[in-house]
Amino acid sequence: MAIIRPIAAQDLDTLVDMARESGVGVTSLPDNPELMERKLNRAVASFQQKLSPEEAHYLFVLQETPDGPPVGLCGIEARIGRDEVWYNYRMGEVIQASKALGLYRRTLTLFLSNDLTGATELGSLYLREPNRRHRNGSVLSKVRYLFLAAFPELFSERVIAEMRGYSDADGHSPFWEGLGRQFFNMEFSDADFLTGSGDKVFIAELMPKFPIYVPMLPPEAQATIGQVHPHTQPALSMLEAEGFRKNGFVDIFDAGPAVQAELHRIGGVRRSERLHAHIVERRASLEAPRPEWLLGNERFSGFRAISVARVHRDGPRIELTPEEADALQISAGDPVRVMNLKPQEPHDG
């Protein structure tokens, strides 16, 4: 049974450690203790409702046991682009046509855009290497759907996730080499800016503001537009299975795609159900290591979720063991949101 809870002040050391080990490419976890502390404080304030819902950034941690240390992290940014400008390139087209010349050409063009401003973003997903087991990654990713389903009024109807773009084994991004680098007169490795000090917005402000005609970029750069890093392919597949689709926006540095879904149409949100706790003494069964279900307690500041192998349902009630109820910090009769980890298979009529 994994337990997911809001991040707390005492998790700072763990958070800093996770940021250090996450390395290049996990933009949301830069190896910068000061920045991570600010991030943590903001999350704590968000759960304490000391920030307006628009300013909130929720971070959750995963523990493999009720008293164990946090081993994973995930987040929900309530509204992106609120305190700094949010940039993407929108993939568009320029059409040149002339009847006289018998000409009709479509040219893929990247338009600098702030259009995703105000969307809710799923991000900050990280799981420590030894704990990448027991579906913990899937649990961390999907527990956010329970929170979105419980408190939809706090979020935008537009939910996005930005996927890490393609880079080669040496960490070189062909898109960055072909475009971004042309606008910087200093030696600048991807690692420097991605893991740097949260300077993304400063760098963004140096990027070209006018549309970029894709055919003017080197072929290697063109080929990576909208492509994810090979390591990110499973995450993309998981989001797609939940109804997320590429929305035509890409990252301005590595051209990784953004995916998007309407909150109420996210698979996990749709298939989650609000039931009531019925606490039963059950003979401790051998806990299967692979969880199939996520349960959440529907509380805001005291949010708790657990992953379990199976659920016993009785109409509008769900049967919980006392241990499960303890982990969820609920009593008999309290609401419980239940979600199968697996997206529903589409079935024929």
Add this chain to the structure above:
Amino acid sequence: MWHIKPLTAADLGALEALLHANPLRLSTLPAVRDQLAERIAAAEQGFAGLDGEATLLFGLRDHEDSLLGVAGIQPYAGGDEPFYSYRIDELVHASRHLGINQRQSVLYLSHELTGLTSLCSFSLTPSLRDSQAFELLSRSRLLYIASHRHAFADELVVEIQGIWDNEGQSEFWKNVGELFFGLDFITADHQCALHGKTVIAELLPPYPIYQTLLSAAAQQAIARHHPGAERTVRWLEHEGLYKTRFVDPFDAGPTYRGRVDDLASLQSLCSVTSVQQGQPTRSTPLLLAQGTGSDFVCRLVQGDLQADSLITDTDLTDTRPGLVLPLETH
């Protein structure tokens, strides 16, 4: 004796042959007979005062009246359509926070030069490029403008041919236009000559272009003139035209600009009320322009000014008043 006269329909065959013989093709004059016939007909309308926007075409001829060169004036660049250029601008991408400060050249499509008077369609038999015929053909147009001042704008614009390789291809075009047309430079240039440059320029990429994203060769070609245009550039600079931040949208050749009334030639013009045969004490080469419209003629003569007359020892029967321009070589 070399002289300049408006082209007429009778020059069609000779003009076609001239253009075929010149290795530097003209974006504004296609070496296609039907097209040339139309251009000449339009020019004749212009000289006759029936069409103020028609491109005027002048022919350089020798004493046997053989056509050796052609040059044009477009009274209002673009005519009734926009005249396209790229304007080179600089943007500073700077961040105090990151300690970065970098200038970026950006090419913007521009219509700013629309409506200026453009000197264009210059083609001279290669063997005459270093002779005084070059001066005569180039500067006779300024004499025409001076004697029909009301028919032209206050500023001149001249597009100079950019860098083309030995095959006639442009690296700049390959990086810019070709991406949007799928046509190589020679084909596109030919289409320009056939359909007019505006029709083609309307298909150019509408958004500004960052120079840094072009190939090194394309970047180097921006605002540089073809070696074959060296003499023209020197002449324009002598006249007082200056190189602008505008370049041709096809080959990125430079564009020169200047006020008509400030040009060196217009400053040193004299009016004469008559031309007389004689033996002047000091005989120097002069350009003499007489007549207006279709009757315009400009000759290279030897002579001197006395009071308000030109005394020439060149055999000349035309004694009409005219404009005289001392011919210095540059």
